[in-house]
Amino acid sequence: MNATAIAHPNIALVKYWGKRDAALNLPATGSYSLTLAPIRTRTTVSWGQAEDRLVLNGAEAVGRPLTRIQRFLDLLRADHPSLGHAHVESDNDFPTAAGLASSSSGFAALALAATSAAGLSLSPAALSVLARQGSGSAARSLSGGFVEMQPGASPDGRDAFAVQRYAETHWDLRVLFALTTEGEKSIPSTVGMDQTVATSPYFQAWCDGVPAALRDVDAAVGAQDFERLASLAEASALQMHASAIAAVPGVLYWNGVTVELIHAVRELRAQGLPVFFTIDAGPHVKVFVEGHAAAAASAALREIPGVRGVFEARPGGDARIITDEPR
Numbered sequence: 001m002n003a004t005a006i007a008h009p010n011i012a013l014v015k016y017w018g019k020r021d022a023a024l025n026l027p028a029t030g031s032y033s034l035t036l037a038p039i040r041t042r043t044t045v046s047w048g049q050a051e052d053r054l055v056l057n058g059a060e061a062v063g064r065p066l067t068r069i070q071r072f073l074d075l076l077r078a079d080h081p082s083l084g085h086a087h088v089e090s091d092n093d094f095p096t097a098a099g100l101a102s103s104s105s106g107f108a109a110l111a112l113a114a115t116s117a118a119g120l121s122l123s124p125a126a127l128s129v130l131a132r133q134g135s136g137s138a139a140r141s142l143s144g145g146f147v148e149m150q151p152g153a154s155p156d157g158r159d160a161f162a163v164q165r166y167a168e169t170h171w172d173l174r175v176l177f178a179l180t181t182e183g184e185k186s187i188p189s190t191v192g193m194d195q196t197v198a199t200s201p202y203f204q205a206w207c208d209g210v211p212a213a214l215r216d217v218d219a220a221v222g223a224q225d226f227e228r229l230a231s232l233a234e235a236s237a238l239q240m241h242a243s244a245i246a247a248v249p250g251v252l253y254w255n256g257v258t259v260e261l262i263h264a265v266r267e268l269r270a271q272g273l274p275v276f277f278t279i280d281a282g283p284h285v286k287v288f289v290e291g292h293a294a295a296a297a298s299a300a301l302r303e304i305p306g307v308r309g310v311f312e313a314r315p316g317g318d319a320r321i322i323t324d325e326p327r
């Protein structure tokens with residue numbers, strides 16, 4: 001009745017932004033990401049408790065984070081009522097809820113630990129479908145390497161799951177997280193994307209461009225064509241943010257340093273450094289770089305005024321159950 005899982009966060013190269021069914025958390029489009037190590041979420045679930053509890057990064061959680069976990073546990077309890085309540089203990093070795101993809105690794109680790117603790121053995125697709133119902137990006141964090149989320153066509157979401165396209169050993173890309181502020185993000189991604197779907201005149205245009213972006217990004221990754229990937233991934237990030245900024249009221253995640261970083265990364269690339277940027281539901285900038293140039297890129301980013309820190313990640317592997325690491 002007790003299991004511990006580790007999952008790595010992922011960063012999208014083709015963004016997921018908008019749902020076609022909020023209740024089932026079905027994405028409006030596919031998406032494409034790279035899973036990253038060594039950063040990770042570690043989650044322990046024990047069923048058969050007197051009440052649901054969530055301890056997040058060592059502190060008892062209440063309110064929205066707890067409710068979100070309880071709704072997720074309810075998905076398993078619906079089919080297996082004898083499971084009862086659960087204690088969930090989860091920690092991230094990187095900032096939580098700061099637009100650094102903690103919900104991707106969080107719900108992937110929770111899906112794996114909760115099913116394993118319940119004695120259930122799900123197929124990779126079923127596990128991804130389950131994780132997706134916790135958080136859309138989590139469907140991609142069960143697999144390592146380069147991962148494609150399929151939007152699916154079924155109204156019940158059974159075909160909306162992620163599959164690995166290339167293993168983490170395929171290409172030595174690194175991601176430099178350039179932190180532009182401290183603290184949690186202002187608008188949760190769920191809220192920001194719902195506002196975009198409901199009010200942005202550019203939302204449909206954003207969706208229309210995604211299928212071609214997915215095909216092109218997959219081909220660029222397959223061919224290890226960095227220049228092509230840079231152009232496609234920056235376009236996906238900017239188009240996602242353009243659709244969000246056009247919502248009413250506008251969903252704007254950037255601060256001034258975010259914009260300085262966009263210019264700086266493009267300038268560095270023009271000077272010959274293999275770098276490109278992407279930005280998620282927060283003000284930080286993630287800079288992809290080829291492994292051989294990571295140290296030079298990291299040093300250059302640290303020089304930019306307003307950058308509060310830079311940390312480096314590399315391609316990471318599948319989510320997994322661990323047995324040998326005591327909490």
Ligand code: DP6
Nearest residue numbers: 012015016135136137189190280281
């Ligand atoms: C900008 O997966 O956090 O990071 O399904 O509502 O939990 P919910 O959203 P979430 O959204 C991620 C948005 C993004 C882009 C991406 O990771 O594809």
